[in-house]
Amino acid sequence: MSRLFDRQLLHPQPPSLYDFLQTALHSGEDRPNVVRVRRLLSNPDAARLARQVRPGGTGWSVEAIQHARVVAAEAVHHGVLHTPAPVLFARLRHHSVLPRQEAVFIEAQKLRSMGPLSAFGWFVTCESSGDGYALKAALATEWGRGKLFSPLAVLHLALDGQGRYEREHGTDGPAIQIALPEDPHHPGVLADSLEPVLTGLMATVGTLLATLALLNTDPSVTVTVPDQGQCAAHARRYGRSLVPYVKIPASLPALSELVNARDCP
Numbered sequence: 001m002s003r004l005f006d007r008q009l010l011h012p013q014p015p016s017l018y019d020f021l022q023t024a025l026h027s028g029e030d031r032p033n034v035v036r037v038r039r040l041l042s043n044p045d046a047a048r049l050a051r052q053v054r055p056g057g058t059g060w061s062v063e064a065i066q067h068a069r070v071v072a073a074e075a076v077h078h079g080v081l082h083t084p085a086p087v088l089f090a091r092l093r094h095h096s097v098l099p100r101q102e103a104v105f106i107e108a109q110k111l112r113s114m115g116p117l118s119a120f121g122w123f124v125t126c127e128s129s130g131d132g133y134a135l136k137a138a139l140a141t142e143w144g145r146g147k148l149f150s151p152l153a154v155l156h157l158a159l160d161g162q163g164r165y166e167r168e169h170g171t172d173g174p175a176i177q178i179a180l181p182e183d184p185h186h187p188g189v190l191a192d193s194l195e196p197v198l199t200g201l202m203a204t205v206g207t208l209l210a211t212l213a214l215l216n217t218d219p220s221v222t223v224t225v226p227d228q229g230q231c232a233a234h235a236r237r238y239g240r241s242l243v244p245y246v247k248i249p250a251s252l253p254a255l256s257e258l259v260n261a262r263d264c265p
Contacts, residue, residue, distance in 0.1 A: 079259030098163030
């Protein structure tokens with residue numbers, strides 16, 4: 001079975017706003033929103049503009065991301081969804097979330113609890129900054145059956161010298177800064193369209209940070225090598241084999257210390 005990372009490598013180009021709206025149309029469960037999108041796309045001028053609007057830049061650089069360590073974090077995400085955010089961050093604030101590798105891709109797929117979102121992943125890098133570190137994570141998303149929209153947003157987070165995140169004033173939560181993609185020829189259009197979507201995906205930030213903390217707390221998780229037959233079939237079809245990955249098991253003792261373990265599958 002392919003991971004989101006495998007599918008992302010095959011489609012690195014940034015999609016248009018039209019692609020995203022089409023995805024919302026075919027995978028949306030919110031009937032009023034679907035009706036609104038269908039009405040918008042039935043307008044030739046609006047549809048033409050939506051086809052023109054796409055994030056600036058060239059999208060993912062396959063050369064840059066292909067060597068990332070891939071981490072399957074479905075068990076972490078499930079636990080995060082069943083742990084109140086104040087409780088989760090009260091625990092996370094004491095942990096280092098500094099990545100051990102130069103690049104990490106943390107993903108969860110086959111989602112059933114986030115509406116039309118079927119998979120997400122964070123491509124994480126980090127570099128020294130003053131007395132600490134600057135963490136950067138780009139959000140990849142998949143909607144419905146195979147509809148990719150990435151990067152949906154880029155997160156920036158300052159870490160101290162021990163790898164602990166800088167907290168939002170008066171809280172245990174991280175002081176994150178989020179940048180939405182922009183089309184330089186149509187400023188504001190993408191951000192206005194994507195901001196409401198991103199608001200519903202903030203739980204994925206908890207999964208990102210909890211997974212990084214777990215990889216530092218218990219780095220003994222083993223690498224999963226995809227089935228050789230599936231790898232060969234994928235290589236024949238796409239010219240690229242499936243990527244090995246690390247899977248965080250629900251039975252990991254450190255996981256139960258961060259999330260409500262009784263709710264993990």
